[in-house]
Amino acid sequence: MYENCLVVQSGGPTAVINNSVVGLVDEMLYSGFKGKIYGSIGGIHGLMNEKFIDLSKLSTEDRHRLRWTPGAALGTCRHKLILSEIEKIILILKKRHIRYFFYIGGNGSMQVAKMVNDVAEQMNYHLTVIGIPKSIDNDLVETDHSPGYGSAAKFLATSVLDMKMDVASYPSSNRVTIIETMGRHTGWLAAACSLATCDDESQTLIYIPEAPFYLENCLEKIQNAYRNKRNTFLIVAEGMKNEYGQYINENQIEYDLLDRPKLGGVADYLKNTIENSTGIQTRSIVTSIWQRSSIILASKTDVDEAYEISKEAWKHAVKGYSGVMIGMDREKNVENDYKIVYRPKPLKDVANKEKYVPVEWYDLSENTMTKEFINYAESLIQGEMIIPMKNGLPIYKQVI
Amino acid sequence: MYENCLVVQSGGPTAVINNSVVGLVDEMLYSGFKGKIYGSIGGIHGLMNEKFIDLSKLSTEDRHRLRWTPGAALGTCRHKLILSEIEKIILILKKRHIRYFFYIGGNGSMQVAKMVNDVAEQMNYHLTVIGIPKSIDNDLVETDHSPGYGSAAKFLATSVLDMKMDVASYPSSNRVTIIETMGRHTGWLAAACSLATCDDESQTLIYIPEAPFYLENCLEKIQNAYRNKRNTFLIVAEGMKNEYGQYINENQIEYDLLDRPKLGGVADYLKNTIENSTGIQTRSIVTSIWQRSSIILASKTDVDEAYEISKEAWKHAVKGYSGVMIGMDREKNVENDYKIVYRPKPLKDVANKEKYVPVEWYDLSENTMTKEFINYAESLIQGEMIIPMKNGLPIYKQVI
Known part of the structure; x- marks a missing residue:
């Protein structure tokens, strides 16, 4: 009887997360x-209910x-695992003779992977557990960046550039455009919008959770720009906080099943605040799931790395590693080119x-x-994908 | 002394409106x-203030x-012209020896072009006036479609497809996703989202201003799908109305400087209504200026037509036409291929x-x-652009 393998996609989807599945399957078959x-x-749900697809086919x-x-493509879920469920999972793995467990996810998922590794050990079940990082938020530590971030960054930067062209089309109408990105605790996505530079005369202000937001200062900058007939772009991470460490729209926040704040109202809140305080017309745009669902603007660098990191995962599994995540170290060669080493x-x-944006970068x-x-970020958005199209639209593959 | 020419971009920007400027300049120079x-x-503002750029250079x-x-790229503005301003405009044109007047815009802009043509005639100033259609809303009559629509349609259909992939990533979580498109009076853009079909099991409901929206019926469909573990996508035009012809969120609507309703709150309104009535988790996504600012997803067909229609504008000007808009007639050849004739x-x-979506198409x-x-719509989204990129981002050209 052969040993089997299981791969799980966990956490929020990204544009390139399927590359991590394919990279693993390709390398294993090879x-x-x-x-x-x-x-x-459907993520860990599928595992607990033994709903599997045979990817080797x-x-x-x-x-x-x-x-x-x-x-x-395999599906994911929102679920907070408890210890007894992990024990049940180990029994399922044992029954199916699954000896290799690959978990693609963010920092919460890496905790799950760690628990699976630990519990398997306690239960004396020999299991190789490897975590494969994935995060549009880019908040995993021990890796230069996470697959998924580069594509979301490229999508956001391009979208901001496009919207700057749109706003610049009205030279005599000065207003404020607020663009809200994901980012509960970290500002990597909002920060990526700073890559969108062009020769328009607009003012771009970026607000990330790592730095306090001073409302008065922001309003003053908006009013100054307005007086000088300049548009203002505000790029706001959904989790931005004021100088007291509170969410800007603290009073309006609801909480989800996992007791996490349901953010995402910051742009609308700021729009109202700015219009009421200054009278300057303001538009709020929420990038929502868009920033993680578009493959057309994926970064080739990101796609390749998401694929490669899973090949590395298998190579490390074969070498006997377990209880590890494959991280990416950025190493500069003599030409100072961008180079990634997987470890x-x-x-x-x-x-x-959680990995925060370093304060000295803001x-x-x-x-x-x-x-x-x-x-740091420029290297991650390099290169374009050519997406096969049919009848004017991309042709995607669904497997479940 | 040579005769001169003036081209004006009017109304909201589109992804391809600059092709109409370039097509005209190319053809004239040629x-x-x-x-x-x-x-x-800056549109008609620039004309009244004599702020011009010499495009031949x-x-x-x-x-x-x-x-x-x-x-x-030349800039546009929001401005309601009055008769005395048009007389002033004719005097400016006369002073500058401008004999050709090209106006790129929507149905309101065609009214301005008509007035310029009429007043010039009354003032005995020989002026050739040609309207060049442009509208992401696709609401101009006397043309099969308007340049700008195909690209917005392709952008929206692709985005909906992408978001369907994202939502399908959660097989055990059924919810409602509302996507709000532009479209004050017509549903062409919302309708374009119907092009996004894939094998997921979600239910997609489209609501356009041309047909009444029955809230109870919508809620029932959402609940049925939910019971059958299916996600629902609601595609809503911002100007959708109920069976009494009122905007869905009538009480919340404000009006702009031109006394037009400031729409755009329909998705949020419906989100709250659905969550309150059914308890089903609902997400609202507003496509805002995104749907008209992205060139990456522009339709090649649209780009080519936006360029070609302005070449036709010059050809018709030379032939002596004035007081006309260049329209596109769709003519089927024997092979039943898509073919456009400019008239x-x-x-x-x-x-x-205003051109409405025919009732029999809904x-x-x-x-x-x-x-x-x-x-009808499939032909308009065919073909892709290859956008030159530098350092991971598109390189755009600003001229003003």
């Missing part, structure tokens, strides 16, 4: 793996098509931690990102 | 036009780059009229578009 490569349908063409299909990092160093007086951030 | 080709900076490369630059249409037949019981609409 290396002659003879067991089944199960995919859990996907044709080369289908795997290829999955590489330009956004969203989590295993203990899950315990990653689980439930200019608090100008509310802009510094050159250091630009240098 | 045909040996020796006068100045003025562009008005743009290099071939700059003109080429403008073809993939979204937004109205002049009297401005008086176009000005201030299935009121299923809230979907019929095959007739799909056949």
Whole structure:
């Protein structure tokens, strides 16, 4: 009887998360793996209910098509695991003779992967557990960046650039455009909008959760720009906070099933505040799930890395690693080119931690990102995808 | 002294409106036009304040780059012209020896073009006036469709498809996603979302201003789908109305400077209504200026037509036409291929009229578009642009 493998997609979808599934399957098949490569349908729910798809049966063409299909093709879920459920999971893995467990997700998911690794050990079940990072929020530690972030960053920067062209079309009408990005605790996505520079005369202010938001200062900057006939763009992370560490729209916030604040109202709140305080016409635009669902604007660098990191996951599994996440270290060669080296990092160093935008990468007086951030982020949005189209629309592959 | 020409961009920007400027300049230069080709900076404002740019001086490369630059590169404005201003305009044209007047815009703009034509005649100033249609709303009469619509339609259909992939990533979580498109009086843009079909099991309901919205019926459909573990997508035109002809969120509507209702709150209103009535989690996404600012998802067909229609405008001007808009007639050849013939249409037949989605193209019981609409719209989103990129982002050209 062969040993089998299971791969789970966890957390929010990204434009490139399917590349991590395909990279793993491709590498396993290439290396002659003879067991089944199960995919859990609907994340950890699928695992608990034993709803699996046999990925080794996907044709080369289908795997290829999955590489330009956004969203989590195997399905994911929102679920907070408890210990007894993990024990149940180990029994399921045992029954199915699954010896390799790959978990694609963010920092919460890495905690789950760690628990699965620990509980398997306690139950004396030999299991290889490897975490594969994925996050549009880019908030995983022990890795230079996370697959998914580069594409969301490129999408946002391009969209801001496009909207700047639109707003610049009205030279005699000065107003405020607020663009709200995801980012509960970190400002990586909002910061990425600083990549969108052009010769228009607008003022762009970026607000991230890592730095306090001073309303009066913001209003003053908006009014100054307005007097000088300049438009203002406000880029706001949904989790931005005031100088007292409170969400800007604290009173309006509701909480979800996992007791996390349901953010996402900051742009509308600011729009009303700005219009009421200054009388300047303001538009609020919420990027919502858009910023993670578009593959057309995916970064080739990101796509390639999301694929490669899973090949590395299998290579490390074969070498005997377990309880690790594959991290990406950025190493500069003599030409100072961008270069990534994949290295295993203990899950315990990653689980439930968060990587914040370094304070020195944010200019608090100008509310802009510094050159250091630009240098960091620019490498991640390089290269374009050519998405096969049919009848004017992309052709995606669904497998579940 | 040579005769000169003036081109004005009017109304809201589109992804392809600059192609109409470039097509005109290219054709005029090609045909040996020796006068100045003025562009008005900031629409009719620029004309009244004599702020012009000499487009004949743009290099071939700059003109080429403008073809993939979204937004109205010459600038536009919101302004309701009165008769005395038009008389002043004619005097400015006379002073500058401008004999050709090209106005790129929607149905309100065609009314302005008509007035300019009429007043010039009354003032015995020989002026050639040609309207060039442009509208993401697709609401101009006397033309099969308007440049700008195809690209907005392709953007929306692709975005809906992308978001369907995202929502399908959560197989065990059924919810409602509301996507709000532009469209004050017509549902062409919302209807375009029906092009986004895939194999997911979601229910897609489309609501356009041309057909009454029955809240109870909508809620019932949502609840039925929910019971059957299906997601629902609601595509709503901002100007959708109930069975009494009122805006759904009538009480919340404010009015702008031109006394037009400031729409755009329908999705949020419906989100609250649905959540309160059914308890089903609902997300509202407003496509805002995004749907008209993205060139990455522009339709090649649309880009080519926006360019071609202005070449036709010059050809017709030379032939002596005036007081006309260039319309596009769709003619089927024997192979039943899509084919457009450009023909002049009297401005008086176009000005201030609106083209609605034909009632027979909408299935009121299923809230979907019929095959007739799909056949109509599919031709308009064909073909993709390859946008030159630098450092991960598109390189746009600004001229003002």
